[in-house]
Amino acid sequence: MNLCRFVTMKTLIISPTYNESKNISTLVETVFTRNPESHLLIVDDSSPDGTAEIVKNLQSNYPNLFLEIREVKNGLGKAYLFGFKWALDRKYETIVQMDADMSHHPKEIPAMIDLLKENDLVIGSRYINGVSVINWPLERLFLSFGANIYSRVVTGMPIKDATGGFKVWSAKVLKSISLDEVKSSGYSFQIEMNFRCWHKGFKLVEHPIIFIDRTVGESKMSKSIMFEAVWIVWRLRLWRIFRINK
Numbered sequence: 001m002n003l004c005r006f007v008t009m010k011t012l013i014i015s016p017t018y019n020e021s022k023n024i025s026t027l028v029e030t031v032f033t034r035n036p037e038s039h040l041l042i043v044d045d046s047s048p049d050g051t052a053e054i055v056k057n058l059q060s061n062y063p064n065l066f067l068e069i070r071e072v073k074n075g076l077g078k079a080y081l082f083g084f085k086w087a088l089d090r091k092y093e094t095i096v097q098m099d100a101d102m103s104h105h106p107k108e109i110p111a112m113i114d115l116l117k118e119n120d121l122v123i124g125s126r127y128i129n130g131v132s133v134i135n136w137p138l139e140r141l142f143l144s145f146g147a148n149i150y151s152r153v154v155t156g157m158p159i160k161d162a163t164g165g166f167k168v169w170s171a172k173v174l175k176s177i178s179l180d181e182v183k184s185s186g187y188s189f190q191i192e193m194n195f196r197c198w199h200k201g202f203k204l205v206e207h208p209i210i211f212i213d214r215t216v217g218e219s220k221m222s223k224s225i226m227f228e229a230v231w232i233v234w235r236l237r238l239w240r241i242f243r244i245n246k
Contacts, residue, residue, distance in 0.1 A: 011038040011113065012092040015100045016079035021049040023101050028058050028065060034106040039064040039092075042100070043083050045073035076165075077189030081182060084174050095169045098124075103212055104166035112168040112207050120173050121197045123159065124166030125206035135213035151191050154233040156240060159204065162194050163187040166209060173202050188232035195236045 013031060017024060024042070031040050040062070044052045046069055055067045068086065070079065080097055087095045094113055098104040104124060112122045126132050127148060133141055144163065151162045167190075177196045184192045198204055 010092050011035070011094040011096065012083075012087045012090075013038050013040045013096040013098060013106075013109070014043065014080060014083035014087065015040065015098055016043045016045070016076055016083070017047060017051050017055075017100045018045045018073055019047045019049045019051060020100045021047070021051045021054055024051050024054050025058065026102060027100050027106075028055070028062060030102070031106045031109075032062055032064070035109050038096075038109070039066065041066045041068065041083055041086060043079045043086075044069050045079060046071055075185030075189075077182065077185030080189065081179050084169075084179055088171060088174060091171075093171050095171060095174060097165060097167050097169070099165055104209070105212070108166070108207065108209050109168070112166075115205055115207060116168060116170055118203070119205040120170045120202035121194070121204045122168040123161060123194070123204060123206045124164055124209040125159075125161040126164055126209065126211045127160040128206040129208045132208060132210045133213070134210065147187065150230075151233050155191070155195055155236045157195060157198050159194055159198070160206060162191045164211075165190055166211075170202075173197050173200075176200055176202075184232050192232055192236065195239075199236075199240065 013035065015027060028040065031038070042055045042065070044055065044067065046052070052067060052069050055065065059065050059067065068082065070082065083097070084095060094116060096109055096112070098106070108124060112124060115122045127145065131141070131145065148160060148162055151157065152159060177193070177200070182189070182192060182196070194204065
């Protein structure tokens with residue numbers, strides 16, 4: 001199977017950052033080593049630790065590296081929406097989203113892009129083949145695994161890892177979604193975007209990955225993000241019941 005042929009499609013990898021100075025150089029180097037033909041967009045929320053300055057310095061070595069700095073930190077979901085619109089404005093055909101802390105390994109990108117031949121959204125899944133998570137405490141693992149069961153039962157989506165943030169989108173899916181109407185962030189952002197894709201009849205598939213929790217830097221998880229995920233699934237269920245198609 002010739003994976004390289006599919007990676008050479010006009011592909012943009014989006015990675016939001018906030019205080020990722022300890023990880024960003026490794027991310028950029030690994031992305032371009034594994035995916036030399038792709039473009040990488042860093043969406044930085046004015047990180048006080050100098051993340052953006054590191055990216056600016058790296059741009060001299062990586063011509064396919066782009067940086068956009070947002071003035072206000074207002075959530076992971078908003079950063080991805082910014083990146084999606086940036087990608088669509090520039091006519092990218094394939095859009096990859098991934099975390100900047102190396103918990104999503106860039107080596108999986110070619111295989112995930114290859115799956116777009118027959119699918120519209122490819123989800124890097126921690127739970128499609130059992131549990132593939134490293135370095136998480138049991139409490140967080142149970143929370144994540146339970147949240148995905150909860151999401152699947154309430155919304156009806158046939159997805160085992162609805163909260164995962166490693167995905168490859170076909171541009172046609174993002175064009176069909178009313179991005180300005182997406183309000184959620186964090187876990188709930190991932191759930192809502194998956195639902196909008198599935199609800200419109202696009203084809204989703206899960207690709208098994210090994211998720212390795214960050215070894216440097218600090219987690220962005222908070223109680224507000226978890227609470228948001230609890231209620232968003234019921235809103236999505238109502239959309240499905242009343243056939244609301246946004």
